[in-house]
Amino acid sequence: MTQTTTWTRPHLLTLEELSREEIFAVLDTAQALKEVSTRSIKKVPALRGKVVVNLFFEDSTRTRTSFRLAAQRMSADVVDFSVSTSSVSKGETLVDTARSIVAMGVDAIIIRHRSSGAPEVLSRLVQCSVINAGDGSHEHPTQGLLDLFTMREACERRGKKISDLHVAIVGDIANSRVARSNLWALSKLGAKVTLVGPTTLCPSAFTEFGAHVTHDLDSILGEVDVINMLRVQFERLTSAAFPSVREYSRYFGLNEERLKRCRKDVLVLHPGPMNRGLEITSAVADGEKSAILRQVSNGLAVRMAVLYLCIGAGSFQNNAS
Amino acid sequence: MAADDVAQTVRQISQQILTAGELMAGGTLALVGIRRRGEILAQRIAAAIYTETNRTLEVGALDITMYRDDVVGNRSIIIPMGTEMNFRIDDRPVLLLDDVLHTGRSVRAALDALVDFGRPRFIRLAVLVDRGGREFPISADFVGRRLEVPDKSRVRVSLKPIDSDDAVFVESTTPATGGDSR
Numbered sequence: 001m002t003q004t005t006t007w008t009r010p011h012l013l014t015l016e017e018l019s020r021e022e023i024f025a026v027l028d029t030a031q032a033l034k035e036v037s038t039r040s041i042k043k044v045p046a047l048r049g050k051v052v053v054n055l056f057f058e059d060s061t062r063t064r065t066s067f068r069l070a071a072q073r074m075s076a077d078v079v080d081f082s083v084s085t086s087s088v089s090k091g092e093t094l095v096d097t098a099r100s101i102v103a104m105g106v107d108a109i110i111i112r113h114r115s116s117g118a119p120e121v122l123s124r125l126v127q128c129s130v131i132n133a134g135d136g137s138h139e140h141p142t143q144g145l146l147d148l149f150t151m152r153e154a155c156e157r158r159g160k161k162i163s164d165l166h167v168a169i170v171g172d173i174a175n176s177r178v179a180r181s182n183l184w185a186l187s188k189l190g191a192k193v194t195l196v197g198p199t200t201l202c203p204s205a206f207t208e209f210g211a212h213v214t215h216d217l218d219s220i221l222g223e224v225d226v227i228n229m230l231r232v233q234f235e236r237l238t239s240a241a242f243p244s245v246r247e248y249s250r251y252f253g254l255n256e257e258r259l260k261r262c263r264k265d266v267l268v269l270h271p272g273p274m275n276r277g278l279e280i281t282s283a284v285a286d287g288e289k290s291a292i293l294r295q296v297s298n299g300l301a302v303r304m305a306v307l308y309l310c311i312g313a314g315s316f317q318n319n320a321s
Numbered sequence: 322m323a324a325d326d327v328a329q330t331v332r333q334i335s336q337q338i339l340t341a342g343e344l345m346a347g348g349t350l351a352l353v354g355i356r357r358r359g360e361i362l363a364q365r366i367a368a369a370i371y372t373e374t375n376r377t378l379e380v381g382a383l384d385i386t387m388y389r390d391d392v393v394g395n396r397s398i399i400i401p402m403g404t405e406m407n408f409r410i411d412d413r414p415v416l417l418l419d420d421v422l423h424t425g426r427s428v429r430a431a432l433d434a435l436v437d438f439g440r441p442r443f444i445r446l447a448v449l450v451d452r453g454g455r456e457f458p459i460s461a462d463f464v465g466r467r468l469e470v471p472d473k474s475r476v477r478v479s480l481k482p483i484d485s486d487d488a489v490f491v492e493s494t495t496p497a498t499g500g501d502s503r
Contacts (some may be wrong), residue, residue, distance in 0.1 A: 007400075008398075026401050028402075029400050029401060029482055031403060032384060032400075032401035032403030032404075033387075033401065034403070035403050035404055035405075036387075037440065038438075039437065041437045041438075043437070044388065045387065045388060045433070045436075046386075046388075046392045046393065047393065050393065066501040074387075115442035163444045180337055304363070308387075308398075309398060311393060311400045312392070312393050313398060316394045321405075
């Protein structure tokens with residue numbers, strides 16, 4: 001009936017490890033599932049009887065809500081498990097917490113953790129799907145996928161392909177898991193990626209991974225198709241990475257004046273939550289080039305797709321063993 | 322069946338639909354094909370009816386992947402193609418189309434999918450080939466061709482433009498899996 005793919009992964013840990021075909025498998029599945037959210041009955045029975053746990057060791061509103069809604073639209077049951085209300089505050093380790101959750105019979109754990117690699121460790125220790133919802137400054141695969149999905153949609157309207165794109169990722173590259181997930185995925189699909197930020201936050205070592213690096217946003221404005229503005233993450237900045245918020249905003253903030261120097265069909269992305277007036281002005285964020293709200297709705301479809309694919313692959317492997 | 326037979330069978334089904342009357346009375350008939358070959362069938366029947374009567378019908382494509390009873394735990398993961406129905410089905414006659422009727426499981430899934438989109442006045446089923454072997458209490462209202470086929474054989478339908486030609490084959494060698502031949 002339809003194309004069957006090579007999707008066999010019970011876990012989604014990084015975009016670095018995915019092949020081109022696997023990335024397209026997620027995007028195509030998300031494309032098909034997007035329609036579900038436009039119905040009056042916004043639900044399909046695919047994951048009926050499956051249990052998904054949101055295990056968030058870091059604050060998050062939109063990612064957690066998006067995963068929760070995605071699981072519900074696929075008819076899975078969802079349990080929210082947050083650190084403040086859990087035994088973690090009593091000193092329980094990540095693995096013990098996860099194991100006791102799995103012992104209750106869950107099919108997938110969606111984990112956000114401040115330590116890079118935590119989801120990977122977990123995936124080796126538990127018998128259920130593990131989906132990375134952001135680990136330290138390592139990766140945020142579903143954000144990378146939803147950014148890609150949003151870019152692909154824009155490409156379709158403009159008769160382009162992702163491999164034609166030049167994408168600028170601007171901001172705190174060093175601490176950004178969103179930047180890394182985007183970089184891996186975009187490079188795999190053949191897009192040109194330029195990382196932009198102050199020298200303290202945008203190390204030139206990234207050129208080794210195929211990215212271009214510049215510290216001068218103005219120099220590339222005219223040639224990029226997509227500008228992905230990252231949030232300045234005050235919670236991760238340990239020392240004075242830049243002299244002042246005002247100076248950062250002056251050199252790396254996206255405002256209307258800069259937007260005028262961009263291509264007419266430029267697409268502005270931001271993973272949220274925004275520091276309005278800092279990395280992006282309200283006029284740009286709410287303007288016609290902005291796809292920020294489309295990113296949020298696409299995120300839902302992408303997460304539905306990831307849950308379907310990973311839980312599907314996981315159940316198959318459990319049945320086989 | 323060769324290409325001529327397929328074309329002839331599509332004309333026959335179209336004729337049966339027109340003769341049946343109830344489908345053409347009331348609101349505009351919606352032809353909803355199960356992706357992917359049921360969708361092609363829906364387009365062809367709509368074209369045949371237009372040629373005959375000058376009436377335009379609604380045509381939609383239904384993706385039943387998320388409604389299958391083996392969606393999780395299936396031998397391989399199916400990438401869905403999405404449903405495309407740019408019309409409401411509420412209070413309107415709906416004709417569901419598929420290429421092969423076998424176990425009836427696809428039709429069961431399709432009925433569940435359809436009612437999530439609205440409340441049709443009634444739903445009828447048309448298939449190009451009924452090969453028997455039902456596992457669910459489902460039967461078709463319009464059948465192009467009934468084939469007596471051993472359980473283990475597979476009926477494969479080719480339709481342009483998905484396939485290079487229009488044809489129906491019976492293959493005696495079969496993969497060791499059950500389920501609908503689709």
